[in-house]
Amino acid sequence: MSGDACHHTLEIRNLTVRKGGREILSGVDADIRCGEVTALIGPNGAGKTTLLQAILGQVPYDGEIRFCRSPEHGEGTPRIGYVPQHLDFDRETPLTVLDFFALSAQRRPVFLGISAAARRSARESLERAGVAHLLDHPLGRLSGGELQRVLFALALRDAPDILLLDEPVSGVDLAGGEQFCEFLSQVHRDSRFSLLLVSHDLSVVTRHADRVICLNRRIVCQGATTEVLTAENLASMYGEDAHLFRHSHADGHGHIHEHRERNG
């Protein structure tokens, strides 16, 4: 990675979000750097999903969220990809995976049929994510892991500059989670988007993230993964539950993501 030419991709300054009179997030300052994997961790109710919603423009906020684009990626506003944690949609909805891809790939309404170009691009995206066999499956019948892959494939189709992943391995079994993480780091090596990863799973975080942001309604701490994930910081964030995380904390120090060494 050409370190100098790379801007910060996303700068969050003094971000405050209120819902129903309560401050969900207050005075959040954080950077998500170009090409890096940034993990967002924090206890339940810490405002992680709200932070993603603010970045997506889904909730009103005070403060600033600035997008900067590195020159090598060209001009214009950055494209954001997003893989939500839960899809609370109607599981009986008559929509195949192909239809789902076509909804944002063709102008022609899907009731007039799927264009050849949309079909081709859907197949290619699914192949890249290793799930081409799901093309004609009904969207509502996919397992948690399959749905995740499909959403991920669709998010990647439009070559995002920033990818937001909300709890990518929740609702997926352990082996599936491992597989997904391997796949994720491979894709990330190839296409170099900035990745913001919300995760509960500290073993995933220690193995894949370059930097960590600890959030509990405000920033508890942020920095390089090894510096931030200390027992003290975890205790101050998770309180008494911190011991639950210690074992995973000790696990994966060997494999920090390769970008770290290059950046460092």
Added chain:
Amino acid sequence: MEGILKAVFSAMDALLPFAFAEAGFMKRALLALMLVAPAAAAVGVPLVQFRMAFFSDAIGHSAFTGVALGVVLGVSPTWTMAAFGALVAVAIVLVKGRTDLSTDTVIGVFFSTAIALGIAIISREKGLTRNLQSFLYGDPLAVSDAEIAWMAGLLLLVAVYLLITYNRILLLGIHEGFARTKGVPVRAVEVSFALVTALVVTTAIRTVGILLVTALLVIPAASARNLARGAASAFRISVGIAALSGFTGLVASYYLDTATGATVVLAAAACFALTAAAKGLRRNG
């Protein structure tokens, strides 16, 4: 307008040389149903995906107040009904986006307020009750040429709207945040869909009445789900079932001497039963 209708009627004479299609009012009724039922069924597909059947019901019932207002103000109820329905629809969408209350709670509040207002108005104006009958039960046999023109305009509007927005509406129905990253203008789509639904509902009331109007949006779409695997077939089957039940319902009501609106809805319900049975057979077979 008159010229066009005359041409359409003589075409119908040629195509339908049956006793039931002889009278002019039957031709108008058939035309009205063929215009309104497919439009309602087309909007019904995303409506069902959004789980908005209750929303449609609320708009339908608030139309009751729209009619009462029209009579009191001395304006054609067709206009006040559409305007009041649109007002309630937009109000629900806007309030829903600004509160933590669940959608059906918000709808419940507006729904009952609108009805209460309607009842209050009617209780003051004694002569109104008879006027409301035809809106409660619908009366496609009494549609005027002007109303048919209105319905044709509605069908055209729905077609153009869905051609432009259908993909975005469905994407929004899957996940709001995700739709946003794919460039869907969420608020604009929500509000416009609510408005179009309100127009469809208030127009369809003329054919099947306030009490049954939701059936015209929901039953064809629900039946289509029993058969369809993909988005295209769901849409086409829904529209097809609507046209079929409009036609068979009207014909059946002629020979059975039953209320047309209700018979049309029963025909749609029969389609639902048949498709549900077909689905069951396919699953077990």
